[in-house]
Amino acid sequence: MRAVPLVSVVVPAYNAERTLKASVDSVLAQDFRDFEIIVVNDGSSDATKAILEAYDSQIQVIDQNNRGAPAARNAGVSAASGKYVAFLDSDDLWSPDKLTQSVRALEANPSASLVFTDCCGLRADGTSSTFYSYQGAPSLKEMLDNGFEIVPSAVTMRRDVFEACGGFSDRFAPIYFEDLWLWFLARELGEFEYIPKELTTIRLRDKRLADSYFINGRTYIEFLRQRYGHRARGAIRQTCKHLAGVSVHEALRRMDAGDSWGAAGWWIYAIRLRPTLIAEWGSRVFRPRNLRRLVRTVSPSSKVS
Known part of the structure; x- marks a missing residue:
């Protein structure tokens, strides 16, 4: 009988053939091993499905019609069995100790609803620099006063908190702002833990907004x-x-x-x-x-x- 993993890593993927392998490989390279990987193929029409098939039993794949990243993440969490849920977008990357440090922070503070990290920005030319750096974990009042943005790839949260919040709202389909709203709801249910290290890398890209x-x-x-x-x-x-x-x-x-x-x-x-x-x-x-x-x-x- 398969042991229940402590962490479920949820990766939404839509036409991600150029970046998906590097993202999944950054999870498999973690020095923390008690996890499962759930990739939700959100109706991709490129080689995403073939790339996922090559991982065989290393990952769990969920195929669905294209419904957007919020719905894909929700589907992944619905299939998850871990106590904690870590999100990774299919074009982002983790440092090898991302899960180790995130789990350590949540285990040390049972009242914390989630933990987040600083982020490095990776440009198309291969150069990088700090992109998100914070002064600390915010109170709810600070979030209401100033706003607060964390990218999903930097977040690990308790699965029961995610479920209590109702997941990512489908009012934000297909994408954008669903994460910011979830963080407000999660902050009502517990404080945040902050790791002041660039354990997450996000790819910076120029594109027209929908x-x-x-x-x-x-x-x-x-x-x-x-x-x-x-x-x-x-x-x-x-x-x-x-x-x-x-x-x-x-x-x-x-x-x-x-x-x-x-x-x-x-x-x-x-x-x-x-x-x-x-x-x-x-x-x-x-x-x-x-x-x-x-x-x-x-x-x-x-x-x-």
Whole structure:
């Protein structure tokens, strides 16, 4: 009879043929051995399935129609048997001691709902640098005042906490902001532990954002308002600032492509998110040179994941 593992590693994968093997191999290279790997093939149409088949019994594979990363992670946790659940996106990597240090932190603090680490950012040219570094584990008030972002690949959490939170909300399908909302719910159920080491590497990439990024951003703001009211005004303000910055970047892209009307639409959306832009730039905002100056004011600083 197979022993129940202490940790279940859940990897959602969608058309991940270029990066999936390196991600799975970084789990298999852990110096902590009491784990299972569950990869959810989320309707991939490339060679993802063939790559997974090569691992044979080393991993458990769940095949499903494409439903997005939140649903894929939820499916993985539903099949998990571990006390702890560790998430790893199919383009991210772990240091060999990621699970050892994460489990040690959770075992030492039974009241902690999850543990997270610093992150290194890996660029396409192979260079890397610190991407997420924190001052410590936040209180719920600090999260409500300032917002708080942890990428799933940096998190290991108690499975019973994940289930008590209802998992990743399907309101955020297919992807974006589902993780930020889950961390708020998890923080209500226990404190966070923080490991000030870059045990997680996230791949940095340039890509156009889907419409769901902005739809889910508004949903996230709506959830914060409904659950926390005025206490969440700081987190809401930070989210609006970020979305405004992303909108200005899209306006610039449209202008470079000669789509003036599209650029104007994205600029209006940015103003709706951050009305102070009008006072800051007035009637000059549609002049390209000023719009390019503006981007430095509202430029988003977070990784798009």
